Amino acid sequence: MKRTKIVVTDYIEPDLDWERAELANAPVTFEAYQLKFAPRQELLTRLADADVLVVNMVRVDRDLLQNLPSCKLIIRHGVGYDNVDVAAATEHGIQVCYVPDYCREEVAEQAMMLLLLCRRKFTRQQESLEVSIRKGQWDFSSVTPIRRFSGTKAGIVGCGRIGSLVLGMLRGFGIEVMVHDPYLSQRRQDELGIRCQPLEAVLREADMVTIHPTLSHETHYMIGERELRMMKPTAILVNTARGAIVQAEALARACREGWIAGAGIDVFEKEPPDESFVLRGIPNIILTPHLAWYSEDAGLSIRQKIMEDIRRFLEGRPPRFPINTIDAKR
Numbered sequence: 001m002k003r004t005k006i007v008v009t010d011y012i013e014p015d016l017d018w019e020r021a022e023l024a025n026a027p028v029t030f031e032a033y034q035l036k037f038a039p040r041q042e043l044l045t046r047l048a049d050a051d052v053l054v055v056n057m058v059r060v061d062r063d064l065l066q067n068l069p070s071c072k073l074i075i076r077h078g079v080g081y082d083n084v085d086v087a088a089a090t091e092h093g094i095q096v097c098y099v100p101d102y103c104r105e106e107v108a109e110q111a112m113m114l115l116l117l118c119r120r121k122f123t124r125q126q127e128s129l130e131v132s133i134r135k136g137q138w139d140f141s142s143v144t145p146i147r148r149f150s151g152t153k154a155g156i157v158g159c160g161r162i163g164s165l166v167l168g169m170l171r172g173f174g175i176e177v178m179v180h181d182p183y184l185s186q187r188r189q190d191e192l193g194i195r196c197q198p199l200e201a202v203l204r205e206a207d208m209v210t211i212h213p214t215l216s217h218e219t220h221y222m223i224g225e226r227e228l229r230m231m232k233p234t235a236i237l238v239n240t241a242r243g244a245i246v247q248a249e250a251l252a253r254a255c256r257e258g259w260i261a262g263a264g265i266d267v268f269e270k271e272p273p274d275e276s277f278v279l280r281g282i283p284n285i286i287l288t289p290h291l292a293w294y295s296e297d298a299g300l301s302i303r304q305k306i307m308e309d310i311r312r313f314l315e316g317r318p319p320r321f322p323i324n325t326i327d328a329k330r
């Protein structure tokens with residue numbers, strides 16, 4: 001019987017020894033490459049008879065898919081999957097799945113970190129220490145006023161896996177939370193103890209707004225000048241979801257001109273951003289390098305979840321998070 005061939009097209013781990021050990025007794029051939037910048041011909045040769053692909057950054061387009069006659073499953077290593085032509089995969093009867101749940105704690109923690117850093121004016125506190133050292137006496141003038149974090153009101157836009165975790169964390173700080181999520185079922189709202197509200201109400205009333213929807217035609221630029229002007233001048237905005245949900249030019253103006261008090265941003269429309277990126281160098285904006293997903297624990301978690309999908313495939317079971325629907329009769 002032909003052994004199932006699993007090919008990793010590219011990976012970010014130092015090595016895949018753990019995966020090899022996990023599959024040592026399974027009826028599989030396991031091959032791993034770094035094909036992100038490989039010429040097309042090499043990709044075609046390496047992947048030609050693969051049954052399962054584990055893909056990180058390699059572009060799996062229609063042309064490549066046409067040349068993968070054995071392929072039945074593509075596992076995208078991560079949350080997004082825009083490098084895989086899902087429509088073409090479906091036409092070729094190839095199941096595509098992904099791993100959207102390996103780093104929800106990390107992203108929620110990063111959102112909390114940015115909320116706290118902005119509210120507690122972290123960068124200004126650092127400046128204040130330097131000024132005070134130079135003067136030989138405390139000078140807090142660039143920092144004040146700071147308002148207490150607990151007891152304020154937060155707005156969560158998008159209350160899925162990550163947003164709902166942030167909800168619990170904020171409540172732990174004694175913060176009242178408003179939620180905007182047009183797709184949250186009544187049952188889920190009951191479970192979370194919330195009543196979803198219109199975006200405008202959340203923006204107008206919250207002292208801080210944290211953004212957690214997926215990027216779609218609906219959420220693309222959902223926060224622009226109009227929305228930022230609705231927010232309180234003392235409010236802050238945090239985005240750890242996707243760069244294109246917030247219009248960067250409008251946010252730069254909002255923070256420079258005091259429509260809002262500041263922002264914490266982990267994600268960008270172009271990644272990494274250019275040197276001339278409009279949000280750089282604005283004192284009340286904290287930027288982080290799209291690293292909310294990262295921790296060593298999340299790194300282990302994604303490997304375990306991908307391994308689970310490989311095992312499910314070997315047992316003839318569907319993946320944990322399928323992206324497309326494949327006609328079972330094929």
Ligand SMILES: NC(=O)c1ccc[n+]([C@@H]2O[C@H](COP(=O)([O-])OP(=O)(O)OC[C@H]3O[C@@H](n4cnc5c(N)ncnc54)[C@H](O)[C@@H]3O)[C@@H](O)[C@H]2O)c1
Nearest residue numbers: 158159160161162181183212213214215240241242292293
């Ligand atoms: N910064 C990072 O490193 C990092 C890592 C992982 C995920 N993310 C991003 O975090 C975001 C949330 O991920 P998740 O796993 O919680 O997704 P999810 O699918 O579990 O939740 C998304 C929520 O957004 C809601 N939503 C959809 N359209 C909306 C709209 N128009 N307005 C308000 N809410 C809307 C959905 O109903 C859903 O509840 C995604 O954008 C994801 O790409 C970022």
